[in-house]
Amino acid sequence: MPGATAGLGSGFVAAAGKAKVEVLGVPRLSFDRSEVHFGRAEARELFALLSVSRDGVSAEGITEALWPGEVGGRRLESAVREINRAMRQATGCAAVVRFVLKSGERRLLPAASFDVDFWRFEDACKLASIAAEDAVRVAALHEVLALYRGELLAGLDDLWVLPLRQAAQRQAADAAERLAELVRADDPGRAVDVLRLAVERIDPCSETLWCLLMSVQGELGRLPAVRRSFQLLRERLAEIDAVPSPHARQVYERFIR
Numbered sequence: 396m397p398g399a400t401a402g403l404g405s406g407f408v409a410a411a412g413k414a415k416v417e418v419l420g421v422p423r424l425s426f427d428r429s430e431v432h433f434g435r436a437e438a439r440e441l442f443a444l445l446s447v448s449r450d451g452v453s454a455e456g457i458t459e460a461l462w463p464g465e466v467g468g469r470r471l472e473s474a475v476r477e478i479n480r481a482m483r484q485a486t487g488c489a490a491v492v493r494f495v496l497k498s499g500e501r502r503l504l505p506a507a508s509f510d511v512d513f514w515r516f517e518d519a520c521k522l523a524s525i526a527a528e529d530a531v532r533v534a535a536l537h538e539v540l541a542l543y544r545g546e547l548l549a550g551l552d553d554l555w556v557l558p559l560r561q562a563a564q565r566q567a568a569d570a571a572e573r574l575a576e577l578v579r580a581d582d583p584g585r586a587v588d589v590l591r592l593a594v595e596r597i598d599p600c601s602e603t604l605w606c607l608l609m610s611v612q613g614e615l616g617r618l619p620a621v622r623r624s625f626q627l628l629r630e631r632l633a634e635i636d637a638v639p640s641p642h643a644r645q646v647y648e649r650f651i652r
Contacts, residue, residue: 405541409510414482416504416511418446419563420544422551431485437461437470438477442504443548445495447559449514451503460555475502482508513563516542520566523573533577539570540589543597568598575607586611587620599631602639606646613650621650 409415414431417423422443424431433439440461444452458465465471475495482494496505504511516539523535547560571593575586590608598604605628612620625647628639639647 406544407510407512407515407542413508413510414485416446416509416513417544418443418511418513418548419516419542420546421549422446426482426485429485431481433477433481435473435477437474438481440553441471441474441495441502442478443551444555445502445504446509446511447513447547448503449506449511449517451496451498451501453500454502455500457502461553471502512542512544513547516563516566520570523570529577533574536570536574536577539567540574540593543567543570545596564598568593568601568604571597572603572607575611579611583611583615587615587617594627594631600635600637602628602632602643606643609646609650618650621647625651 406417407415409425414424414426424442433442441457444457444460452460454468454471457471458468462470479492479494482488483490483492486492494505494508496503506514519535519538519542523532523539526532526535543563547563548556571589575589575593578589579586587608590604590611594601594604594608605624609621609624612618612624625639625643628643632638
Protein backbone atom coordinates (compact mmCIF):
# COMPACT_ATOMS: atom_id res chain seq x y z
CA MET A 396 0.00 0.00 0.00
CA PRO A 397 1.18 3.53 -0.71
CA GLY A 398 2.64 5.49 2.16
CA ALA A 399 0.54 8.21 3.72
CA THR A 400 3.05 10.97 3.20
CA ALA A 401 3.41 10.15 -0.49
CA GLY A 402 -0.31 9.94 -1.11
CA LEU A 403 -2.01 13.14 -0.03
CA GLY A 404 -2.32 15.57 -2.91
CA SER A 405 -0.09 13.58 -5.27
CA GLY A 406 -2.64 13.86 -8.08
CA PHE A 407 -3.25 11.40 -10.92
CA VAL A 408 -2.12 10.38 -14.38
CA ALA A 409 -4.70 11.11 -17.05
CA ALA A 410 -5.89 8.31 -19.31
CA ALA A 411 -4.18 8.19 -22.70
CA GLY A 412 -5.72 10.48 -25.28
CA LYS A 413 -7.68 12.54 -22.76
CA ALA A 414 -7.17 16.08 -21.51
CA LYS A 415 -6.24 16.24 -17.83
CA VAL A 416 -8.56 18.45 -15.78
CA GLU A 417 -7.55 19.36 -12.22
CA VAL A 418 -10.03 21.31 -10.14
CA LEU A 419 -9.11 20.06 -6.66
CA GLY A 420 -6.67 22.82 -5.86
CA VAL A 421 -5.65 25.52 -8.33
CA PRO A 422 -7.49 24.71 -11.59
CA ARG A 423 -5.36 23.36 -14.43
CA LEU A 424 -6.18 21.97 -17.86
CA SER A 425 -3.58 20.20 -19.94
CA PHE A 426 -3.26 17.89 -22.89
CA ASP A 427 -0.19 15.76 -23.50
CA ARG A 428 1.61 17.69 -20.72
CA SER A 429 0.95 21.09 -22.33
CA GLU A 430 -1.36 23.52 -20.55
CA VAL A 431 -4.49 24.66 -22.33
CA HIS A 432 -5.81 28.19 -21.76
CA PHE A 433 -9.04 29.88 -22.72
CA GLY A 434 -8.93 33.43 -24.00
CA ARG A 435 -12.35 34.46 -22.73
CA ALA A 436 -13.50 34.70 -19.12
CA GLU A 437 -16.88 33.15 -19.86
CA ALA A 438 -15.15 30.06 -21.28
CA ARG A 439 -13.10 29.64 -18.09
CA GLU A 440 -16.25 30.07 -15.99
CA LEU A 441 -18.27 27.57 -18.02
CA PHE A 442 -15.46 25.02 -18.08
CA ALA A 443 -15.09 25.26 -14.29
CA LEU A 444 -18.81 24.69 -13.77
CA LEU A 445 -18.99 21.73 -16.17
CA SER A 446 -15.85 20.20 -14.64
CA VAL A 447 -17.67 19.72 -11.34
CA SER A 448 -20.97 18.72 -12.98
CA ARG A 449 -20.35 15.35 -14.61
CA ASP A 450 -23.97 14.92 -15.70
CA GLY A 451 -24.09 18.40 -17.19
CA VAL A 452 -26.05 21.56 -16.46
CA SER A 453 -29.03 23.03 -18.27
CA ALA A 454 -28.62 26.29 -20.18
CA GLU A 455 -30.90 27.91 -17.64
CA GLY A 456 -28.86 26.54 -14.74
CA ILE A 457 -25.61 27.72 -16.33
CA THR A 458 -26.90 31.23 -16.86
CA GLU A 459 -28.36 31.39 -13.37
CA ALA A 460 -25.08 30.27 -11.79
CA LEU A 461 -22.63 32.22 -13.93
CA TRP A 462 -24.37 35.18 -15.52
CA PRO A 463 -27.59 36.01 -13.70
CA GLY A 464 -29.66 38.47 -15.67
CA GLU A 465 -28.16 37.40 -19.00
CA VAL A 466 -30.76 37.22 -21.78
CA GLY A 467 -30.48 35.29 -25.03
CA GLY A 468 -27.63 32.93 -24.14
CA ARG A 469 -24.95 34.86 -26.04
CA ARG A 470 -22.32 34.32 -23.35
CA LEU A 471 -23.03 30.60 -23.23
CA GLU A 472 -22.63 30.17 -26.98
CA SER A 473 -19.49 32.32 -26.96
CA ALA A 474 -18.04 30.22 -24.12
CA VAL A 475 -18.80 26.95 -25.92
CA ARG A 476 -17.14 28.20 -29.11
CA GLU A 477 -14.01 29.26 -27.21
CA ILE A 478 -13.71 25.91 -25.38
CA ASN A 479 -14.09 24.04 -28.67
CA ARG A 480 -11.55 26.31 -30.38
CA ALA A 481 -8.91 25.99 -27.66
CA MET A 482 -9.30 22.22 -27.32
CA ARG A 483 -9.19 21.62 -31.07
CA GLN A 484 -6.02 23.66 -31.25
CA ALA A 485 -4.47 21.74 -28.33
CA THR A 486 -5.43 18.29 -29.58
CA GLY A 487 -5.22 18.78 -33.32
CA CYS A 488 -8.76 17.52 -33.73
CA ALA A 489 -10.90 18.46 -36.72
CA ALA A 490 -13.47 21.24 -36.57
CA VAL A 491 -16.31 18.71 -36.38
CA VAL A 492 -15.12 17.46 -32.96
CA ARG A 493 -17.01 19.05 -30.08
CA PHE A 494 -15.66 19.33 -26.56
CA VAL A 495 -18.90 20.61 -25.04
CA LEU A 496 -21.80 18.32 -25.81
CA LYS A 497 -25.51 18.97 -25.66
CA SER A 498 -27.60 16.18 -24.15
CA GLY A 499 -31.24 17.18 -24.12
CA GLU A 500 -31.29 20.53 -22.35
CA ARG A 501 -27.94 19.97 -20.65
CA ARG A 502 -24.39 20.95 -21.62
CA LEU A 503 -21.61 18.65 -20.50
CA LEU A 504 -17.95 17.71 -20.96
CA PRO A 505 -17.58 14.33 -22.72
CA ALA A 506 -15.85 11.70 -20.61
CA ALA A 507 -14.24 10.41 -23.81
CA SER A 508 -12.27 13.67 -24.06
CA PHE A 509 -11.63 14.70 -20.46
CA ASP A 510 -10.20 12.97 -17.39
CA VAL A 511 -11.31 15.07 -14.41
CA ASP A 512 -9.86 14.70 -10.92
CA PHE A 513 -13.17 15.65 -9.29
CA TRP A 514 -14.99 12.87 -11.13
CA ARG A 515 -12.38 10.39 -9.95
CA PHE A 516 -12.69 11.85 -6.45
CA GLU A 517 -16.46 11.26 -6.47
CA ASP A 518 -15.97 7.68 -7.68
CA ALA A 519 -13.37 6.94 -5.00
CA CYS A 520 -15.59 8.38 -2.26
CA LYS A 521 -18.46 6.18 -3.43
CA LEU A 522 -16.27 3.07 -3.58
CA ALA A 523 -14.92 3.73 -0.08
CA SER A 524 -18.47 3.91 1.25
CA ILE A 525 -19.71 0.67 -0.34
CA ALA A 526 -16.61 -1.58 -0.36
CA ALA A 527 -17.03 -4.74 1.67
CA GLU A 528 -13.32 -5.50 2.04
CA ASP A 529 -10.93 -3.37 4.10
CA ALA A 530 -8.21 -3.57 1.44
CA VAL A 531 -10.53 -2.12 -1.20
CA ARG A 532 -11.75 0.53 1.22
CA VAL A 533 -8.19 1.55 2.15
CA ALA A 534 -7.17 1.80 -1.52
CA ALA A 535 -10.20 3.96 -2.29
CA LEU A 536 -9.50 6.26 0.67
CA HIS A 537 -5.90 6.63 -0.51
CA GLU A 538 -7.25 7.61 -3.92
CA VAL A 539 -9.47 10.27 -2.36
CA LEU A 540 -6.54 11.78 -0.49
CA ALA A 541 -4.19 11.57 -3.47
CA LEU A 542 -6.64 13.50 -5.61
CA TYR A 543 -7.28 16.22 -3.03
CA ARG A 544 -4.53 18.76 -3.88
CA GLY A 545 -6.42 21.56 -2.15
CA GLU A 546 -9.79 23.25 -1.94
CA LEU A 547 -12.08 22.81 -4.92
CA LEU A 548 -11.48 25.43 -7.63
CA ALA A 549 -9.06 27.34 -5.43
CA GLY A 550 -9.08 31.03 -6.23
CA LEU A 551 -12.61 31.04 -7.63
CA ASP A 552 -14.97 32.85 -5.29
CA ASP A 553 -18.30 32.57 -7.14
CA LEU A 554 -21.20 31.72 -4.85
CA TRP A 555 -22.10 28.51 -6.69
CA VAL A 556 -18.67 27.08 -5.85
CA LEU A 557 -18.90 27.41 -2.07
CA PRO A 558 -21.26 24.51 -1.18
CA LEU A 559 -19.39 22.17 -3.54
CA ARG A 560 -16.05 23.25 -2.05
CA GLN A 561 -17.27 22.69 1.50
CA ALA A 562 -18.69 19.27 0.59
CA ALA A 563 -15.42 18.18 -1.05
CA GLN A 564 -13.45 19.32 2.00
CA ARG A 565 -15.76 17.33 4.29
CA GLN A 566 -15.37 14.25 2.10
CA ALA A 567 -11.58 14.53 2.12
CA ALA A 568 -11.48 15.08 5.90
CA ASP A 569 -13.79 12.11 6.39
CA ALA A 570 -11.53 9.99 4.18
CA ALA A 571 -8.51 10.90 6.29
CA GLU A 572 -10.37 10.04 9.49
CA ARG A 573 -11.60 6.71 8.14
CA LEU A 574 -8.21 5.75 6.74
CA ALA A 575 -6.51 6.57 10.04
CA GLU A 576 -9.03 4.45 11.93
CA LEU A 577 -8.53 1.54 9.52
CA VAL A 578 -4.73 1.50 9.85
CA ARG A 579 -4.54 2.62 13.47
CA ALA A 580 -4.36 -0.81 15.10
CA ASP A 581 -1.69 -2.30 12.83
CA ASP A 582 0.26 0.83 11.96
CA PRO A 583 -0.41 3.73 14.34
CA GLY A 584 2.56 5.67 13.01
CA ARG A 585 0.97 5.69 9.60
CA ALA A 586 -2.30 6.86 11.12
CA VAL A 587 -0.42 9.79 12.68
CA ASP A 588 1.09 10.69 9.30
CA VAL A 589 -2.33 10.66 7.62
CA LEU A 590 -3.87 12.83 10.30
CA ARG A 591 -1.01 15.32 10.46
CA LEU A 592 -1.22 15.89 6.74
CA ALA A 593 -4.99 16.16 6.95
CA VAL A 594 -4.94 18.95 9.56
CA GLU A 595 -2.23 20.74 7.61
CA ARG A 596 -3.74 20.50 4.12
CA ILE A 597 -7.42 19.60 4.30
CA ASP A 598 -9.11 21.14 7.34
CA PRO A 599 -6.92 22.88 9.93
CA CYS A 600 -9.98 23.61 12.09
CA SER A 601 -11.41 20.09 12.27
CA GLU A 602 -11.62 19.12 15.94
CA THR A 603 -12.49 15.58 14.87
CA LEU A 604 -9.15 15.20 13.09
CA TRP A 605 -7.16 16.93 15.84
CA CYS A 606 -8.77 14.81 18.57
CA LEU A 607 -8.07 11.60 16.70
CA LEU A 608 -4.49 12.73 16.12
CA MET A 609 -3.98 13.48 19.82
CA SER A 610 -5.49 10.12 20.75
CA VAL A 611 -3.14 8.15 18.52
CA GLN A 612 -0.15 10.24 19.57
CA GLY A 613 -1.06 9.70 23.21
CA GLU A 614 -1.45 5.96 22.78
CA LEU A 615 2.03 5.90 21.24
CA GLY A 616 3.39 7.74 24.28
CA ARG A 617 4.27 10.83 22.26
CA LEU A 618 3.23 13.30 24.92
CA PRO A 619 5.17 16.30 23.58
CA ALA A 620 3.40 15.73 20.27
CA VAL A 621 0.03 15.74 22.07
CA ARG A 622 0.92 19.10 23.67
CA ARG A 623 1.97 20.49 20.33
CA SER A 624 -1.18 19.27 18.59
CA PHE A 625 -3.43 20.85 21.21
CA GLN A 626 -1.52 24.13 20.95
CA LEU A 627 -1.87 24.11 17.17
CA LEU A 628 -5.58 23.36 17.49
CA ARG A 629 -5.97 26.38 19.77
CA GLU A 630 -4.09 28.56 17.30
CA ARG A 631 -6.12 27.41 14.30
CA LEU A 632 -9.42 27.91 16.11
CA ALA A 633 -8.33 31.34 17.33
CA GLU A 634 -8.02 32.37 13.68
CA ILE A 635 -11.80 31.90 13.34
CA ASP A 636 -12.58 33.33 16.81
CA ALA A 637 -13.25 29.92 18.36
CA VAL A 638 -11.78 27.85 21.18
CA PRO A 639 -11.36 24.09 21.70
CA SER A 640 -14.52 22.34 22.81
CA PRO A 641 -14.80 20.57 26.16
CA HIS A 642 -14.45 17.27 24.28
CA ALA A 643 -11.16 18.34 22.68
CA ARG A 644 -9.83 19.45 26.05
CA GLN A 645 -10.95 16.14 27.56
CA VAL A 646 -9.02 14.19 24.90
CA TYR A 647 -5.96 16.30 25.62
CA GLU A 648 -6.26 15.86 29.39
CA ARG A 649 -6.45 12.07 29.05
CA PHE A 650 -2.73 12.20 28.36
CA ILE A 651 -1.57 15.52 29.80
CA ARG A 652 -2.47 16.16 33.42
